[in-house]
Amino acid sequence: MNATPLPEPACERCGTCCRKGGPALHAEDAHLFSGEDALELSAVVTFRRGEPMFDQVLGRAVPLQEELLKLRGVYGAWTCAHYDARSRACGLYDRRPAECRALSCQDTAPLAAMYAKNRLRRADLLPKGHAIHAVIAEHEALVPVERIAPLAELLRAGGQEGLDAQDELSRMALADKAFRKSLAERAGIAPEYHEFFLGRAAAALFAAAGLSLRDDARLGCRVQPDPLWRPEAASPNANLKSASEPLP
Numbered sequence: 267m268n269a270t271p272l273p274e275p276a277c278e279r280c281g282t283c284c285r286k287g288g289p290a291l292h293a294e295d296a297h298l299f300s301g302e303d304a305l306e307l308s309a310v311v312t313f314r315r316g317e318p319m320f321d322q323v324l325g326r327a328v329p330l331q332e333e334l335l336k337l338r339g340v341y342g343a344w345t346c347a348h349y350d351a352r353s354r355a356c357g358l359y360d361r362r363p364a365e366c367r368a369l370s371c372q373d374t375a376p377l378a379a380m381y382a383k384n385r386l387r388r389a390d391l392l393p394k395g396h397a398i399h400a401v402i403a404e405h406e407a408l409v410p411v412e413r414i415a416p417l418a419e420l421l422r423a424g425g426q427e428g429l430d431a432q433d434e435l436s437r438m439a440l441a442d443k444a445f446r447k448s449l450a451e452r453a454g455i456a457p458e459y460h461e462f463f464l465g466r467a468a469a470a471l472f473a474a475a476g477l478s479l480r481d482d483a484r485l486g487c488r489v490q491p492d493p494l495w496r497p498e499a500a501s502p503n504a505n506l507k508s509a510s511e512p513l514p
Protein backbone atom coordinates (compact mmCIF):
# COMPACT_ATOMS: atom_id res chain seq x y z
CA MET A 267 0.00 0.00 0.00
CA ASN A 268 1.35 3.42 -0.91
CA ALA A 269 1.77 5.81 2.02
CA THR A 270 -0.11 9.08 1.60
CA PRO A 271 2.41 11.92 1.44
CA LEU A 272 2.31 14.25 4.42
CA PRO A 273 1.13 17.79 3.66
CA GLU A 274 3.75 20.52 3.23
CA PRO A 275 4.32 22.37 6.51
CA ALA A 276 2.40 25.62 6.33
CA CYS A 277 3.92 29.05 6.92
CA GLU A 278 2.36 30.43 10.10
CA ARG A 279 3.20 33.99 9.05
CA CYS A 280 4.98 34.74 12.30
CA GLY A 281 7.18 37.19 10.38
CA THR A 282 10.34 36.08 12.15
CA CYS A 283 12.31 35.45 8.97
CA CYS A 284 11.26 38.79 7.42
CA ARG A 285 12.14 40.70 10.60
CA LYS A 286 15.55 39.07 10.74
CA GLY A 287 16.46 40.24 7.27
CA GLY A 288 15.48 40.55 3.67
CA PRO A 289 16.80 38.00 1.23
CA ALA A 290 19.98 37.99 -0.76
CA LEU A 291 19.03 38.13 -4.43
CA HIS A 292 19.63 35.54 -7.10
CA ALA A 293 19.63 35.58 -10.89
CA GLU A 294 16.00 34.48 -10.95
CA ASP A 295 15.08 37.64 -8.98
CA ALA A 296 16.20 40.02 -11.75
CA HIS A 297 12.56 40.27 -12.90
CA LEU A 298 11.85 42.37 -9.79
CA PHE A 299 13.70 45.27 -11.42
CA SER A 300 11.76 45.45 -14.68
CA GLY A 301 8.18 46.01 -15.67
CA GLU A 302 5.40 48.10 -14.22
CA ASP A 303 6.08 47.47 -10.53
CA ALA A 304 9.85 47.43 -10.86
CA LEU A 305 11.78 47.94 -7.66
CA GLU A 306 14.18 50.87 -7.59
CA LEU A 307 17.87 50.10 -7.26
CA SER A 308 17.70 52.05 -4.00
CA ALA A 309 15.80 49.02 -2.60
CA VAL A 310 19.05 47.05 -2.66
CA VAL A 311 22.24 47.14 -0.61
CA THR A 312 25.42 45.72 -2.13
CA PHE A 313 27.77 43.70 0.04
CA ARG A 314 31.08 43.63 -1.72
CA ARG A 315 33.40 40.70 -2.26
CA GLY A 316 35.64 40.42 0.82
CA GLU A 317 33.13 41.85 3.31
CA PRO A 318 32.89 39.70 6.42
CA MET A 319 29.42 38.24 6.81
CA PHE A 320 28.01 35.79 9.28
CA ASP A 321 27.39 32.62 7.28
CA GLN A 322 24.37 30.87 8.78
CA VAL A 323 25.23 27.55 7.19
CA LEU A 324 28.88 27.51 8.28
CA GLY A 325 28.03 29.13 11.63
CA ARG A 326 30.85 31.68 11.52
CA ALA A 327 31.89 34.96 9.92
CA VAL A 328 33.63 34.55 6.57
CA PRO A 329 34.64 37.03 3.85
CA LEU A 330 32.18 37.01 0.97
CA GLN A 331 33.63 35.17 -2.02
CA GLU A 332 31.36 37.03 -4.42
CA GLU A 333 29.39 40.22 -4.05
CA LEU A 334 25.89 39.86 -2.70
CA LEU A 335 22.82 42.04 -3.21
CA LYS A 336 20.30 42.15 -0.40
CA LEU A 337 16.90 43.78 -0.11
CA ARG A 338 17.22 46.81 2.14
CA GLY A 339 16.03 46.77 5.72
CA VAL A 340 14.14 49.39 7.69
CA TYR A 341 14.00 50.85 11.19
CA GLY A 342 17.78 50.95 11.41
CA ALA A 343 17.85 47.15 11.29
CA TRP A 344 17.58 44.44 8.66
CA THR A 345 13.82 43.93 8.91
CA CYS A 346 12.83 43.57 5.27
CA ALA A 347 11.44 46.83 3.89
CA HIS A 348 8.63 44.85 2.22
CA TYR A 349 7.33 43.33 5.43
CA ASP A 350 4.16 44.90 6.82
CA ALA A 351 4.26 44.17 10.55
CA ARG A 352 0.62 45.16 11.10
CA SER A 353 -0.82 42.67 8.63
CA ARG A 354 2.15 40.31 8.92
CA ALA A 355 2.24 40.23 5.13
CA CYS A 356 4.81 40.51 2.38
CA GLY A 357 4.34 43.40 -0.04
CA LEU A 358 5.97 41.33 -2.76
CA TYR A 359 4.32 38.03 -1.93
CA ASP A 360 3.28 36.98 -5.44
CA ARG A 361 6.73 37.73 -6.81
CA ARG A 362 8.79 37.33 -3.65
CA PRO A 363 12.50 36.52 -4.12
CA ALA A 364 13.85 33.00 -4.50
CA GLU A 365 15.25 32.76 -0.94
CA CYS A 366 11.86 33.70 0.50
CA ARG A 367 10.23 30.98 -1.58
CA ALA A 368 12.85 28.43 -0.55
CA LEU A 369 12.74 29.09 3.19
CA SER A 370 10.63 26.94 5.46
CA CYS A 371 11.18 27.15 9.22
CA GLN A 372 10.50 23.42 9.44
CA ASP A 373 13.04 22.47 6.78
CA THR A 374 15.91 24.75 5.90
CA ALA A 375 17.55 22.26 3.52
CA PRO A 376 16.06 23.76 0.32
CA LEU A 377 17.41 27.19 1.24
CA ALA A 378 20.82 25.81 2.26
CA ALA A 379 21.00 24.07 -1.12
CA MET A 380 20.48 27.25 -3.14
CA TYR A 381 21.60 30.25 -1.08
CA ALA A 382 25.15 30.47 -2.45
CA LYS A 383 24.24 29.76 -6.07
CA ASN A 384 23.55 32.15 -8.95
CA ARG A 385 23.68 35.28 -6.86
CA LEU A 386 22.68 38.48 -8.58
CA ARG A 387 25.42 41.09 -9.04
CA ARG A 388 25.33 44.83 -9.66
CA ALA A 389 26.46 44.31 -13.25
CA ASP A 390 23.36 42.16 -13.90
CA LEU A 391 21.10 45.14 -13.15
CA LEU A 392 23.03 47.83 -15.03
CA PRO A 393 23.06 48.56 -18.77
CA LYS A 394 25.96 46.88 -20.54
CA GLY A 395 28.71 49.28 -21.57
CA HIS A 396 27.49 52.11 -19.31
CA ALA A 397 30.12 54.43 -17.82
CA ILE A 398 28.99 53.53 -14.29
CA HIS A 399 30.80 50.17 -14.60
CA ALA A 400 34.13 52.03 -14.78
CA VAL A 401 33.20 54.15 -11.75
CA ILE A 402 32.39 51.02 -9.76
CA ALA A 403 35.65 49.35 -10.83
CA GLU A 404 37.67 52.41 -9.82
CA HIS A 405 35.95 52.51 -6.44
CA GLU A 406 36.69 48.80 -5.93
CA ALA A 407 40.39 49.45 -6.60
CA LEU A 408 40.67 52.48 -4.30
CA VAL A 409 38.53 51.08 -1.48
CA PRO A 410 39.41 47.36 -1.42
CA VAL A 411 37.26 45.73 1.24
CA GLU A 412 39.59 42.77 1.72
CA ARG A 413 42.34 45.14 2.98
CA ILE A 414 40.27 46.47 5.89
CA ALA A 415 40.46 43.51 8.30
CA PRO A 416 44.26 42.97 7.99
CA LEU A 417 44.91 46.71 8.28
CA ALA A 418 42.67 46.83 11.37
CA GLU A 419 44.79 44.08 12.94
CA LEU A 420 47.98 46.03 12.23
CA LEU A 421 46.47 49.19 13.66
CA ARG A 422 45.47 47.37 16.84
CA ALA A 423 49.00 45.94 17.14
CA GLY A 424 50.49 49.46 17.07
CA GLY A 425 54.01 50.53 16.13
CA GLN A 426 55.08 51.93 12.78
CA GLU A 427 53.11 49.29 10.88
CA GLY A 428 50.06 50.38 12.82
CA LEU A 429 50.60 54.00 11.84
CA ASP A 430 51.07 53.02 8.19
CA ALA A 431 47.87 50.98 8.37
CA GLN A 432 46.06 53.96 9.85
CA ASP A 433 47.25 56.12 6.92
CA GLU A 434 46.07 53.57 4.36
CA LEU A 435 42.70 53.21 6.05
CA SER A 436 42.33 57.01 6.16
CA ARG A 437 43.07 57.25 2.45
CA MET A 438 40.46 54.59 1.75
CA ALA A 439 37.87 56.41 3.86
CA LEU A 440 38.55 59.71 2.10
CA ALA A 441 38.40 58.05 -1.33
CA ASP A 442 35.06 56.44 -0.43
CA LYS A 443 33.68 59.77 0.72
CA ALA A 444 34.89 61.51 -2.45
CA PHE A 445 33.29 58.87 -4.68
CA ARG A 446 29.92 59.23 -2.98
CA LYS A 447 30.08 63.02 -3.19
CA SER A 448 30.98 62.81 -6.86
CA LEU A 449 28.15 60.37 -7.59
CA ALA A 450 25.69 62.83 -6.09
CA GLU A 451 27.12 66.07 -7.47
CA ARG A 452 28.47 65.07 -10.87
CA ALA A 453 26.42 62.06 -11.86
CA GLY A 454 23.21 63.23 -10.16
CA ILE A 455 22.79 59.88 -8.39
CA ALA A 456 21.00 60.54 -5.10
CA PRO A 457 22.49 59.24 -1.83
CA GLU A 458 19.76 56.60 -1.39
CA TYR A 459 21.24 54.79 -4.39
CA HIS A 460 24.83 54.87 -3.20
CA GLU A 461 24.64 51.64 -1.20
CA PHE A 462 23.65 49.85 -4.38
CA PHE A 463 26.30 51.38 -6.65
CA LEU A 464 29.21 51.51 -4.18
CA GLY A 465 28.13 49.20 -1.37
CA ARG A 466 28.11 50.21 2.26
CA ALA A 467 30.01 53.32 3.26
CA ALA A 468 33.48 53.09 4.79
CA ALA A 469 32.13 53.81 8.29
CA ALA A 470 29.99 50.63 8.20
CA LEU A 471 32.79 48.51 6.71
CA PHE A 472 35.26 49.78 9.28
CA ALA A 473 32.79 49.21 12.15
CA ALA A 474 32.52 45.53 11.12
CA ALA A 475 36.32 45.33 11.51
CA GLY A 476 36.27 47.02 14.92
CA LEU A 477 37.28 50.49 13.78
CA SER A 478 35.65 53.84 14.32
CA LEU A 479 35.77 56.59 11.72
CA ARG A 480 35.49 60.24 12.67
CA ASP A 481 35.72 63.50 10.75
CA ASP A 482 38.90 65.41 11.50
CA ALA A 483 39.32 69.08 10.62
CA ARG A 484 43.03 68.72 9.85
CA LEU A 485 43.29 65.21 8.32
CA GLY A 486 39.83 64.92 6.81
CA CYS A 487 39.13 61.81 8.86
CA ARG A 488 40.55 59.78 11.68
CA VAL A 489 40.44 55.99 11.91
CA GLN A 490 40.85 54.43 15.34
CA PRO A 491 40.33 51.03 16.96
CA ASP A 492 37.02 50.81 18.76
CA PRO A 493 37.98 49.86 22.34
CA LEU A 494 34.59 48.20 22.94
CA TRP A 495 34.67 45.99 19.85
CA ARG A 496 34.88 42.23 20.33
CA PRO A 497 34.97 39.93 17.25
CA GLU A 498 32.87 37.34 19.08
CA ALA A 499 30.11 39.94 19.58
CA ALA A 500 28.95 39.13 16.07
CA SER A 501 26.32 36.72 17.31
CA PRO A 502 24.77 34.03 15.13
CA ASN A 503 21.34 34.72 13.80
CA ALA A 504 19.07 31.70 13.96
CA ASN A 505 17.41 32.72 10.73
CA LEU A 506 18.69 30.98 7.64
CA LYS A 507 17.20 33.25 5.02
CA SER A 508 19.81 35.58 3.60
CA ALA A 509 22.14 32.89 4.77
CA SER A 510 24.86 35.50 4.88
CA GLU A 511 24.07 38.18 7.44
CA PRO A 512 25.87 41.51 7.88
CA LEU A 513 27.98 41.83 10.98
CA PRO A 514 26.95 44.54 13.40
Ligand code: SF4
Nearest residue numbers: 284346348349356366
Ligand atom coordinates in the same frame (compact mmCIF):
# COMPACT_ATOMS: atom_id res chain seq x y z
S1 SF4 B 1 10.43 39.89 0.38
FE1 SF4 B 1 8.57 39.36 1.53
S2 SF4 B 1 8.85 37.23 2.23
FE2 SF4 B 1 10.86 38.04 1.61
S3 SF4 B 1 11.79 38.83 3.53
FE3 SF4 B 1 10.73 40.56 2.50
S4 SF4 B 1 8.68 40.60 3.41
FE4 SF4 B 1 9.56 38.59 3.88
